[in-house]
Amino acid sequence: MTASLLKVGFTGYRCFRTEQVLDLRPLTLLYGKNNAGKSAALRALAILCRSVADGAAAAWDVGGIDDPGRGASFRAFPWRSRATKSFTLRLVWKDNDDEFEDVIEIEQEGRFDPVRVRSVHPWDGPFWRRHPTDDGTHLYDRIEDGTPVAEEHLLFEPLLPAAGQHNALDGLRDRLLSLRGAVQWLHGGRMPAPRTVSLNGSRPKELRSDGSDAGHKLAMEQSTLLAGVNGFYARVNRQLRVDEGSRDDDARLLLDVIGLETMQIDLADVGEGMGKVLPVLVAVGSAASGTGPRMVAVEDPDVHLHEDTERHLAEHLCAVVRDSPTAIVVVETHSHTFLLAVQNQVRLGMPAKDVNVVWAQTEDDGSTLLTRVELSDGGLPLTSELRAAFREAGRLAAELAGLGD
Numbered sequence: 001m002t003a004s005l006l007k008v009g010f011t012g013y014r015c016f017r018t019e020q021v022l023d024l025r026p027l028t029l030l031y032g033k034n035n036a037g038k039s040a041a042l043r044a045l046a047i048l049c050r051s052v053a054d055g056a057a058a059a060w061d062v063g064g065i066d067d068p069g070r071g072a073s074f075r076a077f078p079w080r081s082r083a084t085k086s087f088t089l090r091l092v093w094k095d096n097d098d099e100f101e102d103v104i105e106i107e108q109e110g111r112f113d114p115v116r117v118r119s120v121h122p123w124d125g126p127f128w129r130r131h132p133t134d135d136g137t138h139l140y141d142r143i144e145d146g147t148p149v150a151e152e153h154l155l156f157e158p159l160l161p162a163a164g165q166h167n168a169l170d171g172l173r174d175r176l177l178s179l180r181g182a183v184q185w186l187h188g189g190r191m192p193a194p195r196t197v198s199l200n201g202s203r204p205k206e207l208r209s210d211g212s213d214a215g216h217k218l219a220m221e222q223s224t225l226l227a228g229v230n231g232f233y234a235r236v237n238r239q240l241r242v243d244e245g246s247r248d249d250d251a252r253l254l255l256d257v258i259g260l261e262t263m264q265i266d267l268a269d270v271g272e273g274m275g276k277v278l279p280v281l282v283a284v285g286s287a288a289s290g291t292g293p294r295m296v297a298v299e300d301p302d303v304h305l306h307e308d309t310e311r312h313l314a315e316h317l318c319a320v321v322r323d324s325p326t327a328i329v330v331v332e333t334h335s336h337t338f339l340l341a342v343q344n345q346v347r348l349g350m351p352a353k354d355v356n357v358v359w360a361q362t363e364d365d366g367s368t369l370l371t372r373v374e375l376s377d378g379g380l381p382l383t384s385e386l387r388a389a390f391r392e393a394g395r396l397a398a399e400l401a402g403l404g405d
């Protein structure tokens with residue numbers, strides 16, 4: 001069976017008190033106000049990928065300050081008002097036209113206890129739930145029709161079920177292994193473009209979370225990536241060039257004005273926005289070409305970009321996922337222009353089913369609701385959630401016109 005991850009449901013996870021579902025389309029936009037839970041959902045994809053990596057440190061491997069857990073302990077991840085110290089993930093997979101799901105609960109009983117699997121329910125198997133033992137063994141109750149029927153020793157490594165324990169667990173293991181190395185996470189504080197990049201060393205499959213090695217990867221894989229990266233820059237009448245000159249071990253990244261190539265302008269000198277978008281372009285190009293993780297989860301890809309350039313970036317990302325059968329791009333953004341540009345691409349022919357706009361809304365109890373906003377074939381929202389996205393701009397325009405006096 002070759003299954004792909006279709007949806008992730010979160011229950012009791014960070015700000016998601018009740019189950020909230022993130023539907024993964026070729027292009028998924030997480031949109032909402034600050035502190036509404038967008039980053040929590042996006043980073044969970046990267047943490048899940050880390051947790052099935054070879055050498056993962058815990059069943060929910062949050063990593064250090066430069067990793068998607070941002071240096072937090074596990075205790076920061078369960079819903080803070082819950083008495084239990086666990087949360088539940090529901091992973092929905094698709095194989096051809098069939099959909100099925102696995103449910104995994106992850107816990108840390110005490111502050112110094114390991115983070116481990118509390119319960120697991122593979123789609124084609126029974127439900128297992130761990131119960132405490134005095135000797136620290138991994139003893140699970142196998143539950144059928146709500147009733148414990150047997151006690152079984154199960155091992156997890158640390159999220160992956162160990163091989164050979166049960167057919168259903170082996171299937172779950174294979175599905176989780178398909179996520180190994182599958183997510184490229186880029187945080188919003190990406191590094192500026194470097195002045196020179198190395199032409200030596202290995203070719204990184206995955207970029208650092210700050211994108212600082214994007215120029216190196218681009219220089220090492222020019223034949224695969226450069227044309228795609230320039231698909232964006234050409235929209236703003238620019239062309240990126242890797243100038244190796246007479247150097248043997250490094251090169252310059254030049255962003256030429258098309259038609260004025262002799263000016264030789266370093267990418268590092270053209271402003272933050274045009275440089276900080278480079279890791280996004282390289283990551284998305286790598287996903288489309290198969291030279292990097294197939295899912296790109298990026299925070300604020302449009303940071304420091306002017307509105308017209310935000311539009312061009314949105315159009316570029318739409319073009320990439322439209323032409324790639326496997327790439328998935330998940331974007332957290334606050335940009336009205338970016339959102340409207342994606343809607344306009346749907347109006348111009350991009351299938352509405354390939355776009356998922358998710359509105360994140362904070363409730364009175366501090367929890368977050370994730371609401372999928374369906375788009376018509378004309379790119380218009382079919383529900384009212386996005387009205388709040390443009391409400392502030394309307395208020396300001398009314399004040400400027402003196403209508404609020």
